[in-house]
Amino acid sequence: LLSTLINDLERVQFSLSSVLGEFLQQVFTLIFTIAAVVLLGGKLAWVLVLFLPAILFSSTKIGRRVRHTTRRGQDKLAEIQNILHETITGNRIVKAFGMESWEVARFRTAAKRLLRANLRSVAAAAVSSPLMDTFGAVAIALLLLLGRNEIRHGAFTPGTYLAFIALVFKLYEPIRKFALFNNSFQQAVGASSEIFKFTESEDDVREKPGAKPLPAFSKSIVFEGASFSYGDEEGARDILRAIDLEVKRGEVLAIVGSSGAGKSTLVHLIPRFFDLTSGRLQIDGHDVRDVTLASLRSQIGIVTQETVLFNDTVRNNIAYGQPHVSQKAVESAARAALAHDFITEMPNGYETIIGERGLRLSGGERQRIAIARAILKNAPILILDEATSALDSESESLVQSALQNLVVGRTVFVIAHRLSTVRRADRIVVLENGTITDVGAHEDLMKKLGTYRRLYDLQFLEVDHPRAAPVGD
Template identity: 70%
Template sequence: MRQLTRLLRFLVPYWWQFIPSVLLLASVGFLDAFRVLLVGPILDRVLNPSSGSENILLFTIPHTHRTIYLQRFVPSHFHNAWTVVAFAFVASTILKGIFDYAGTYLVNYAGYGLITDLRNSLYNSVLRRSAAFFQKHTTGTLVSTIVSDIERVQFAMSSILAEFLQQFFTFVFTIAVVIVKGRELSWLLLLFVPFIILSAWRIGRRVRSTTRRGQDKLADIQNILHETITGNRIVKAFSMEGWEFARFRNAAQRLFRANLRSVAAAAISSPLMDIFGAIAIALLLLLGREQIVHGWMTTGDFFVFIVAVFKLYDPVRKFALFHNSFQQAIGASSEIFKFMDVQDEVRDKPGAPVLPPFSKKITFEDVSFCYDSEGVQREVLRNIGLV
């Protein structure tokens, strides 16, 4: 949670892009749920032979003002239910496409801006570390953090974030449709919520731990690449090509096994969501039949209810995948912030004087310098004088 909070701080300069994107993607979710609602009036008022082709607007306008509103504000060719539903479906689809495009663009703008600032801060932090820092951390580890870990966070905070927001609002508004159209049946869905949350939590912990191990193995490979490519003359001089290849092959095999463990941990989420969804829908179909037989629900309301439940299935299934991606991003961000929070071993003493600007020459008189390594001071300079 602390890593996520620190990541969101980098989002603050892009609130003007992020907040409108949230509103636009919320509109996308609302329009998704609205299109589901259009099915009910068709089944109840249009396809029912006993009712004929009734005016769908009569059921949305107060009885005392129906005639006045219809004559003044609604063209006569829109009084037919087929026309109203067809027009509403096309209009909502066009608006959904516009809002989806604009919202996705803005949330990616904010996400890529966050990643750019995070990458710059990390590189600036690493660049200003002391020589002891680079002795403790291999080049492969640093490159893996600056490149690979940043890419994992970038994937979660750009495209995944946009899709997550859209699916989240679709889920919220569709839940509202489910409650309104099937209040007696909606309680059944709540029984599955604890199982879904517990499964996602356990899978997320496993994914995060396996992701960290995979990042360590990738850093080993990048370190071997750096050593053998920059030191290729030494490798050739001592005829060590075979030994270096064996070392690289073993590191690649360890990365392969780590990636398989990560995939195995993440892949179990989709089958679990499928099982929970199938059980819930089967129970709803059995109970919904009783609702219709006893007249507690109309055919249109039950059909809207079932369509809404099926529409909930896709966001819930994707939430598990989003959760895995965010856990991988949090695992990567912990490595990023670990390097950013490193304290230099060489620090100015409290109250150290500020040196004047360089003018003509610099003179060192009786200068000594040492490193403090695990409580043991290692002296590297003693009483040095330079002019």
């Protein structure tokens, strides 16, 4: 999608910027020339009107063809860029599996498809000029034949007639260029179709008309018969089914289960990244679908496994969404997240640009900046979605210490790959195939021979026998 949008924007910019200035110039030329031709040519000028339907019809047909072939060319360009991106970013996997030749062949095939699509686009646009030249030649020949009779009958003097023909030649140039402008315009339209489709698409989660702000969270979050499935088709698999759960303010709730159980989906319902298929989700008695999205999401902080940082300064990443916050508050949040020390060791401290997606930082450093961002937001509801699963043991220890500072005084939903991190939760919810199969404290669940005990024992065995297959999301 990103490749398509970037390519389409570049094509639209090129198509319009290359002709817009000259188009305006030719419009004025055409207006004044038509006026002069009508005044000077009299009834001969009406001969030119006969060619307008043919010119308009051919321009429309050619334009449609150009638009269609341009769209196909843009799609093929996006395809080849996706192949390049996948191959370059996954080059070690390609080498490890000996797939270099196959990837080269795949690229060549895509390149040939792009070449064919571009040749069709060029061929469609190339028809325009010869066709306009043909119309012009026929019009001039007809005017010469008719003009001879007009001169013979005294309707024109030779000088007036020559001036008229000169104006017709002058008129031909902007008409010919308008055909080329139409091609460029159709290329822009063809390239912009995906842009408009993207910008005009409606969000699946929409705010109700008349939605009211959510008051400050003070009591509980309640799921009542909450079910969710992707898509509206009959037979769509339910990700969550009839979830009944109440979480009190200040409670730390851990959610565990095997891969695909619906853990992340459950917590993503709280900030309305998705809407329930059926049932209700209430915060302090307010259905989340009846409140404004801004007031709802302002009370929720999120730290995920995939840390999202921007190509900006450390300070701006921590203060994301709060640009006017003081430097003192930013540094205080960084200290609480155990990030202040490594930030001050950077070349420009808090003003250091961290690079695209924060790739100049280690995984643990990126995660601690994300935690500092959540601390600074100071939201009463916190979602920790696999916040430490991608870290090594040393980094995880630092991040866990930072998380202890973050969860104080908040209602926390914890999803963790390593069950050792959820033992301190007030309650643990066990999800299996989209339903809650058990709820309780760690000690209580360990006494039962259920899913939680099975997952915990598997991870315990993994510690003793490193070759065992890992369990996780």
